[in-house]
Amino acid sequence: xxxxxxxxxxxxxxxxxxxxxxxxxxxxxxxxxxxxxxxxxxxxxxxxxxxxxxxxxxxxxxxxxxxxxxxxxxxxxxxxxxxxxxxxxxxxxxxxxxxxxxxxxxxxxxxxxxxxxxxxxxxxxxxxxxxxxxxxxxxxxxxxxxxxxxxxxxxxxxxxxxxxxxxxxxxxxxxxxxxxxxxxxxxxxxxxxxxxxxxxxxxxxxxxxxxxxxxxxxxxxxxxxxxxxxxxxxxxxxxxxxxxxxxxxxxxxxxxxxxxxxxxxxxxxxxxxxxxxxxxxxxxxxxxxxxxxxxxxxxxxxxxxxxxxxxxxxxxxxxxxxxxxxxxxxxxx
Ligand SMILES: [Mn+2]
Numbered sequence: 001x002x003x004x005x006x007x008x009x010x011x012x013x014x015x016x017x018x019x020x021x022x023x024x025x026x027x028x029x030x031x032x033x034x035x036x037x038x039x040x041x042x043x044x045x046x047x048x049x050x051x052x053x054x055x056x057x058x059x060x061x062x063x064x065x066x067x068x069x070x071x072x073x074x075x076x077x078x079x080x081x082x083x084x085x086x087x088x089x090x091x092x093x094x095x096x097x098x099x100x101x102x103x104x105x106x107x108x109x110x111x112x113x114x115x116x117x118x119x120x121x122x123x124x125x126x127x128x129x130x131x132x133x134x135x136x137x138x139x140x141x142x143x144x145x146x147x148x149x150x151x152x153x154x155x156x157x158x159x160x161x162x163x164x165x166x167x168x169x170x171x172x173x174x175x176x177x178x179x180x181x182x183x184x185x186x187x188x189x190x191x192x193x194x195x196x197x198x199x200x201x202x203x204x205x206x207x208x209x210x211x212x213x214x215x216x217x218x219x220x221x222x223x224x225x226x227x228x229x230x231x232x233x234x235x236x237x238x239x240x241x242x243x244x245x246x247x248x249x250x251x252x253x254x255x256x257x258x259x260x261x262x263x264x265x266x267x268x269x270x271x272x273x274x275x276x277x278x279x280x281x282x283x284x285x286x287x288x289x290x291x292x293x294x295x296x297x298x299x300x301x302x303x304x305x306x307x308x309x310x311x312x313x314x315x316x317x318x319x320x321x322x323x324x325x326x327x328x329x330x331x332x333x
Contacts, residue, residue: 006037006089009075022067023092024128025075025309030091030118037089039119042316044126046095047110050295052103052133052174056262058295059131062305063095065260065296066128070309077313079279080321084313087320093117096127096134103173107137114141121145124319126312129292131262132163132175135247136182142245142288143187153288154192154244155179156281158252158274160199160265162218164210175262175293178247183214190214192242194235196277197221197252200265221252221268229280236284246281246289246315250308258307260299271307278314282321289315 009026023029024044033040046063053059076083084090096113099106114125114137125145127138143153157163157179164183165176173181182188195211199221202208211218217235219228251261254268269277294308 005085006041006087007085008034008037009085017071022071024067025070025073025090025313027090027092030093033089033091039122040089040091041122042088042090042124042126042319043093043118044091044128044312045093045114045117046128047098047130047134047138048095049098049100049106049110049130049134050262051100051106052171053131053262054168054174054176056295056298058297059129059262059293060100061296062130062292062294062308063128065302065305066291066294066308066312067092069302069305070312072306073309073313077317077321080282080317082317082321082324084316084320087324088316090316091118103133103171107133107173110134111137111140114138115144124286125288126315127290128308128312129290129294132159132178132247132249132292133173134292135178135290136173138288138290139178139182139187139245139247140185146243146287149243152186152189154239154242155188155194156244156246156284156286157193157195158197158247158277159195159249160197160251160268161249161263162195162198162208162211162216163249180210188245190216192239192244193217194219194232196224196232197269199252199268224277229277232277232280236281239284241285243287244284246286248289248291248311248315249293250291250304250311251293253307258304260295260297260302260304261293262295263293271310274311275314278311278318281318284318285322286315286319291315
């Protein structure tokens with residue numbers, strides 16, 4: 001085991017990947033991180049909550065399935081030429097305490113857990129859902145941990161859906177509402193929000209009105225295919241060092257590649273294309289993230305959970321490559 005690794009991981013040639021207790025990507029449990037590697041740069045945690053869904057339930061089993069599937073996620077990124085272990089101290093902080101019988105009480109519980117986790121000023125958080133409702137308390141925690149920036153965080157959002165519905169059946173904290181709540185609270189700046197991957201039919205022609213009225217940049221999957229990558233490139237260039245939160249709904253990927261999700265619609269990113277799109281965010285200053293909506297019971301082969309593990313790897317690699325290129329990260333100057 002090399003001494004200059006910031007994350008100490010079991011050697012797969014000495015301890016096979018199929019043995020031992022599963023953590024995300026085999027990262028150490030937060031309480032097992034040695035003092036030299038604290039505070040950790042990123043703490044991952046599960047949020048096994050799916051009571052806020054509008055269609056298929058089952059995302060509460062996402063964190064466990066992703067921990068299991070991600071045992072085979074390795075650590076050297078060939079395209080970015082960065083080894084996550086060398087640059088980042090990474091840990092699995094377990095699961096947030098969830099309250100499955102109330103969407104709003106659960107949001108409070110997840111926020112209370114996330115706001116104080118590890119070192120709030122230096123450790124960034126990546127939440128693994130759970131349904132997309134869990135993004136709201138996680139965005140709120142990221143905003144608070146970054147010192148409550150007045151104009152809010154920038155937002156990079158991958159999804160089939162806008163998730164800016166005001167209320168469904170009287171509930172305001174469903175998985176269709178995290179971004180309207182975050183915009184209302186000033187946690188994110190809609191004028192620095194990019195949503196990528198919208199596809200499939202919507203309920204009405206007015207479903208995009210709220211986002212467009214507030215200045216969200218919306219890039220449908222078809223637009224991305226038709227040369228829209230330059231919209232992402234321009235957006236990332238304009239953001240420069242602005243602190244951004246990345247929210248990733250696995251349903252932006254085509255159900256042919258990620259069938260295990262709750263509100264599937266066809267005609268989306270292939271797994272290779274989503275890696276291309278994520279890699280193109282290189283340079284963005286990502287201060288918090290989530291990966292949500294994996295329903296392992298809908299995917300007998302667990303491809304969706306493995307893909308989610310790779311998406312987590314891609315997100316962390318963006319921060320690793322940014323730091324390894326010498327761009328100072330807040331809290332680590
Ligand atoms: Mn969503």
